Amino acid sequence: MNEQNFNEISKNNDFKSKNKLYESVGRGFLSRRQLSELFLPFEKSVLNSIFKSDSIKNKINVSKYENGIAVNFATCCSPIKGDDIISVMSYGRGLVVHSTMCESLSYYHKDNFYRSNWGVGSGSLNLSSRIKIIIKNEPGALFSITSVFDKHHINIENIRIAERTTKAYTFIIDIKIENSDKLKFLLSEMSTLNQVYSVVRQSLNN
Numbered sequence: 001m002n003e004q005n006f007n008e009i010s011k012n013n014d015f016k017s018k019n020k021l022y023e024s025v026g027r028g029f030l031s032r033r034q035l036s037e038l039f040l041p042f043e044k045s046v047l048n049s050i051f052k053s054d055s056i057k058n059k060i061n062v063s064k065y066e067n068g069i070a071v072n073f074a075t076c077c078s079p080i081k082g083d084d085i086i087s088v089m090s091y092g093r094g095l096v097v098h099s100t101m102c103e104s105l106s107y108y109h110k111d112n113f114y115r116s117n118w119g120v121g122s123g124s125l126n127l128s129s130r131i132k133i134i135i136k137n138e139p140g141a142l143f144s145i146t147s148v149f150d151k152h153h154i155n156i157e158n159i160r161i162a163e164r165t166t167k168a169y170t171f172i173i174d175i176k177i178e179n180s181d182k183l184k185f186l187l188s189e190m191s192t193l194n195q196v197y198s199v200v201r202q203s204l205n206n
Contacts (some may be wrong), residue, residue: 082118095114095116132206141195
C-alpha cells in the first residue's frame with residue numbers, strides 16, 4: 001500500500017500509521033462492515049481510474065467470441081448478460097470477463113483491461129449462474145422451488161444441500177440463464193413463496 005492510498009483510507013479514521021492499520025486488520029479487530037467502509041471507496045477509485053484511463057482499449061463485444069476458447073467468464077463474479085462487464089487479458093486463457101463490481105479487479109494492472117459489452121441484439125449465451133436459497137424444512141417445499149424453474153424453462157445444472165437443520169434447508173443451485181433481468185425476476189418471484197426464508201445470487205466459486 002503506497003502513501004497516497006493509506007492517506008485516503010486514514011483520512012476519516014483514527015489510524016496513525018500503516019502498522020496500526022495492518023495490525024487491526026490482521027488481528028481481526030475490525031468487523032466486515034468496518035472493513036467495507038474502509039476499503040470500498042478505494043476500490044471504487046481503482047475502478048474509476050480504469051474506466052477513465054485513455055490507455056483502455058475500445059469496447060469488445062464478448063458475444064462474438066467462442067466461450068471457453070477466446071473468452072472465459074470469471075467464476076469469482078460469474079457475470080451474465082445484462083451485467084456491466086470488463087475483460088482482463090490473462091496468459092493462457094485469453095480474455096477473462098468480469099463484472100465491473102468484481103473485487104478481484106483491483107489486483108490487475110490497468111494495461112490488461114479491455115472495456116467490454118454483450119453486443120447489441122446479441123444472441124442468448126445462457127451462462128451459468130448460482131443461487132443460494134434457504135427454505136423451510138417441510139413437505140413440498142423443494143417441489144415449490146423447482147416448479148418455478150420449470151415454469152420459466154430454466155435448466156438446473158446442479159443442486160446440493162449446503163446446510164440442514166430441523167427448521168430449514170440451504171440449497172446451492174447452479175442454473176443456465178439468459179440474462180440478469182431474468183435472474184432478478186426469478187429471485188424476486190421465489191422470495192415471495194411462503195416456503196422461502198431467503199434467496200440470493202452467488203458467484204460460482206462460493
